[in-house]
Amino acid sequence: MSGLLGAAGLCLRGACAALLRTALLLARKTQSYPNNLVRSLMFMFVMLLTSSVLPVHGHPQCLDFEPPFQPPWHLEFCGQYEEFGCCDQKTDNQIAERYWDIIDQLEVAGHDLCEDSLKEIMCQECSPYAAHLYDAEDPHTPVRELPGLCFDFCSEFHSKCGHVVKYLTGNQLLQDTSERDMSTFCSMVDLSDQDYCYPNVLKSTDLNSNLGQVAKAPGGCLQLCLTEVANGLRNPVLMLHSGDDTHRLFIAEQVGFVWVYLRDGSRLESPFLDMSGEVMTTPWPGDERGLLGMAFHPAYRDNGRFFIYYSIQVNSKLEKVRVSEMRVSVSDMNMADPYSESVILEIEEPAANHNGGQLLFGPDGYLYIFTGDGGKAGDPFGKYGNAQNRSALLGKVLRIDVDGSDVRSRKQYRIPKDNPFLADQDARPEVYAYGVRNMWRCSVDRGDPTSRYGHGRIFCGDVGQNRYEEIDIIVKGGNYGWRAKEGFECYDMKLCHNSSLNDIPPIHAYSHHVGKSVTGGYVYRGCESPNLNGLYIFGDFMSGRIMALEEDKVTGSWKERSVCMGDTKTCSFPGLINHHHKFIISFAEDEAGEMYFLATSYPSAMSPTGTVFKFMDPSRRAPPGKCKQKSLTVKVKGKKLPFVPQELTVMDTNEKPTRPPQRTFKVTNKPSSSRGRPTMAKTTTAHRAGTESKAKWKSPVENQLKRVKKGKMLNKHKKKAPPRKGAKKQSKLTTAKEIQPKNAQKNTALPKDKNPSRKNVPNVKKTQKQVTKNKSKASVKEKNQGVINKRTMNVKNNTRKQVKGKKGSNDFLF
DSSP: OHHHHHHHHHHHTTSOTHHHHHHHHHHHHHTOSOHHHHHHHHHHHHHHHHHHOOOOOOOOOOTTSSOOBOOSSOOSSSGGGSSSBSOOHHHHHHHHHHHHHHHHHHHHHTOOOOHHHHHHHHGGGGSTTHHHHTTOSSTTSOOOSSOOBOHHHHHHHHHHHGGGHHHHOOOHHHHHHHHHOHHHHHHHHOOSSTTTSBTHHHHOHHHHTTTTSOOBOTTSOEEEEEEEEEEEESSEEEEEOOSSSSOOEEEEETTSEEEEEOTTSOEESSOSEEOTTTOOOOSSTTOOOSEEEEEEOTTHHHHOEEEEEEEEEETTTEEEEEEEEEEBOSSOTTSBOTTOOEEEEEEEOSSSSOOOOEEEEOTTSOEEEEOOOOSSSSOOSTTTHHHHOTTSSTTEEEEEBTTSOBTTTTBSSBOOTTOTTTTOTTSOTTEEEEOOSOEEEEEEOOOOTTTOTTTTOEEEEEOOSSSEEEEEEEOTTOBOOTTTEETTEESSHHHHTOTTOOOOOOSEEEETTTOSSEEEEEEOOOSSOGGGTTOEEEEETTTOOEEEEEEOTTTOOEEEEEEEEOOTTTTOSTTOBOOOOSEEEEEEEOTTOOEEEEEESSOOTTOOOEEEEEEEOSSOBOOTTTTOOOOOOOOOOSOEEOOOOOSOOSSSOOOOOOOOOOOOOOOOSSOOGGGTOOOOOEEOOOOOTTOOOEEOOSSOOSSOOOOEETTEEOOTTSOOOOOOTTOOOOSSSOSHHHHSOTTOSSOOOOOGGGOTTGGGOSOHHHHHHHHHHHHHHHHHHHHHHSSOOOOOOOOSSOOOOOOOOOOOOOOOOO
16 A cells, blocks of 8 residues: 555656556556555545646657757658658658568568557657657656657557567567566556657647747747857947858957857957947946947958948047948958058037947948937937938938949048939938937848848837837838837927828837837848748847737738747757846847847946847757758967857756667568568669669569458558658659650659659659669668668569668868
8 A cells, every 4th residue: 555655646746657557557466455445546646646737838849859840841651740740851761761670570570560550659759749758858868769658559559569669679678578567568668747648649739739839928928048159248239240151250349349259159369350449438337339330241252341330539529420441351361450441431429329320231232321319318409300300410321332432522432323312402412211319220131031022121129218119111211200209109299290291100119118228130031940930029128028020911010929038848958048138239140040139237338248149949940951051161360269158058958868879670681481472682783884773573573462460351441551761652653763764854743633652752853863862872881781681572562662861961161
């Protein structure tokens, strides 16, 4: 009795629920306790368990300790997970190969094949909950070789296919137990959480209803996680890439330094740029002056030109903002030439705040400059303020051509011929848009990766006065309302009701109950988090809140999507964190389009608490290999400082679990004669001058095998066994080689409805290329091993061809 109660207590404390089941079954076997006592204990256990169990909370996770994904094309073997899971075609083929190795062993041994059950178990590696099924959530514990099987399913499997266990695992205890005692074996492979054992994991609505979608917290906010990219920075005001295929990150500090971070996370010891002697800044918290903007020329890879925007002080009194051009050093690609500065534009600042600071190049190749309204409160300069005065450069979006100069005006730039106010004698020709207060952080939308929708749009966050913060999309000649309006509301009543205002309303505005200083962001167009594509993600400096907007493409309106940091369960992946510093200074994207933000815990230009965080959606990722990009060589002349994380991760570990190596078998060449299998001879030819090794039937036999299972003939309605790795069932239309004549110049896939085997051939052209590569690898393997183990194959209205998979490679030049 004490043993049973102890088992119940152990289960209730989170240990294996199967332990109690095993104890009760053993009690029944030995008849140690009356049946009514056993039933009473079971009833008590169920009542206690149901009262303490928390609601099901999905956490899809693969054996590589990353989120699941949507495979790029059809899976030939584990097709039940081709919509969403943990296998691409390469992994699917590897599982199929292991499956057929086991089938060959079973045939040689004269055992019942148990094909369907064997396939079900092996395909759980592709389940979106594979990490749960194989107990891989904890990287410090060994990963199972068998997935967690629910007790009822396991019992049925054991009774019919217990002899298969020794081919699935090398664990001697499991093998011995499977031969002796079903109850103990099934208790060992069961899971403590019955929601996740197979096949219960497929039946749970809570686990599968929103599979692959961004996880939502109880309040409805989208749960995202973060990784730490850089730290120890003094008010990092911006991060950008140079667009030259080196995938370097350039991070600027407010005090005037720009640092280079390499793709491996390390930072170069010497700064790319040191403007600390010229930049005006102070240690006062919240001081807006300093190095504020930077932009690389679209042709930076060829001309080495870049531009900076910073605060200066003249004669210890007059303050200005300056836009300058500089060039990279001829001798070091990771260092700017300190003597190359050429001043393009200077604008006097009447106050210390509202300095603007954004620089960016539009898709038209022109440089856009975003200035503040001059500072103080309510834009008190002149009758209408600087923002509404088109003859002033403050409170504007300026557009200039930096690829030429104007000799007559002695300017280091030209005015684009289509700037909107060239014909207005009372307007500065540089003005592209006006009526802005203090736009802090703007970005250019890359556009949808497939359709290019949204390409070239410029998004800005415009900081408000007393009540509202807003997000705007900049258009040529647009008036964004300030100081007449703040957000959607009137600020200056006289200006607001002026019929000539004709202002463009923001796409979104929020009150100061939410935040008091908007930080503009980016439309996510990266590869790693497909769910985020099209979301405009931004934040608030004062409240530390991260928000998102989603566009309704039909109406053109934008709807707010609340964003929050994922809870502990959601972010339980190595290296992920679910917290950040409060003061969000800027957002950024790298050369691949992945999105980041920069924040600090103390907003002083001298405080080294700035950190760069990268967004990550824990619900879904891109297929393996899709987002890998080659980069150009970065020649490093100085010392590299390795990245040392400082933020506490959710799992407090960056380790990934290591899986025991998969079992391989050497198939006996001579199959058991009792199986009545046909023999197959292979003709091997060395690969020379493009020749290939081919496998042919010595004597093809059609429909001659009919298996006998428990004394009954298998009828034609029985589910067919899955194909071998990479194999295509022979039919009239199987591969591109069979569709076209031998000397055909071009392969053309038939329509889907006319190709019965198309389910197994998702892309005919790609399949043909894969077949050629696979055959080449198979021949190399033959040459190294000297012989290919002969396989015995069942024939049932088809023949199978074996195709070896070829591993891909991605080389990086760092």
